[in-house]
Amino acid sequence: MRRVVINDVILTPEKAAIIGNTAIIADLHLGFENVMQNKGVAIPRMQVKEIVRNVKKIIDRHNINRLIVAGDLKHEFSKNLPYEWEDVREFIESVDVELEVVRGNHDNFLAAILAEYGIELREHVKVDKYYVIHGHKDLEFERVIIGHEHPAIKVRVRGGLYNFPCYLVADDAKIVLPAFSPLMSGSDVLQNSFLSPVLNKAKRIEIYAVEDEVLYLGSLRDLKKII
Template sequence: MNLNKNRIVKNIEIVDLGLKIQDYLIISDLHLGYEQSLNTEGLMIPKFQFEKIISRLEEINSFSATKSIVINGDLKHEFGKITRQEWKEVNSFLSFLQDNFQEIVLIKGNHDNFIPYITKKLEIEVKETFSIENVFLLHGHQIPENIEDIKEDTLIIGHEHPCIGLRSGERVEKIKCFLKGEFKGKNLIVMPSFNFVSEGSDILHEKLLSPFLKNYPLDNFEAYGIENFEVFPFGKIKDIIKVSQQFI
């Protein structure tokens, strides 16, 4: 895999559903325990995601060779509690990270209220934000009050779970994607979810979630589709909309 062709900005490379900056691998929105939440709602989804996440991380690291990892929010799924599945899988996942990375950075997402109860025993700190080189990472569910004072040129957020819904008649094919645009004069990169239960939110047809996006036009944002480790530059959102309307 040629990582150089997957640069989204000059010092950031797309590596499957993650980003690589120096020796850091960044992933976002795992939502461990999501299957149990769906089961309680009556949707009988088998618990397969944990093994898939571990397998995918092992494959990514086989060619990216990163030494540190950043989880950019929403490691677990439930808002107001820790389910049995979450407790088991978060502990197992963090143990896996400790065995395979020299540094672990956890950024708090809006689903992570109870994460410190687990991470404290493993002596892993949960942060609100994190900086690497000239890049500022935060989950993206809220805009910090001091956003104007951030010195870094690039912001990276999760939370949105972006995907592109390509329609052909009645059929819709959803493809996870990265988004790249501007926010208040800075580069803004939006990460897809590292979650294998759901493809995410179709940014062409569904309501946006993040305040970094929902009050600002996406027309000039660029989308990079991800499918089986391949990166597909889709171009600007306004052009994707024009093309997709031809198939309605």
């Protein structure tokens, strides 16, 4: 599998950024199925199992001893739903490395679940030269790794729509992770404005698509001219 290295940060096909023995993922949105169920939409409850399998692959493949979730570990804003209690517990109990969790905009009531395991809900975590934040707030750090955006490239070819999660690298110092949740299709960076104030101030944004490997596609400005 091909990977990309940006200033000593490895961008992997598994949708995790690696610094040394630390892996950083974002936007798991555990409990999403429960939210949709409450809206009358039936989705098979499979997300947490797939997420745990993928995290274990990352830990084994990259010799990880520390995992950081860069926000939105759970999905519902207003309370902790039954699936969220169960899925967050299953996730924590399945991760056999040091776990740190950064607060995302969906994580309003997450601290109550984390407290059972003595895990603090952090506003940011420092890893080497980078600060890991969620990205929904404008924090003045020079080098950051964020989530929040769920970036993707969506391309229509011969009537078919192809969706590729992607990493964004802004001004060579700010890295945006794709959503780790398999149920989040992503927001098309070619069509939509950004949610994060971190990206709205960027002068240049490079795009790296994720498939079986990580592929550099070019700058956002150039791609908008082509596609």
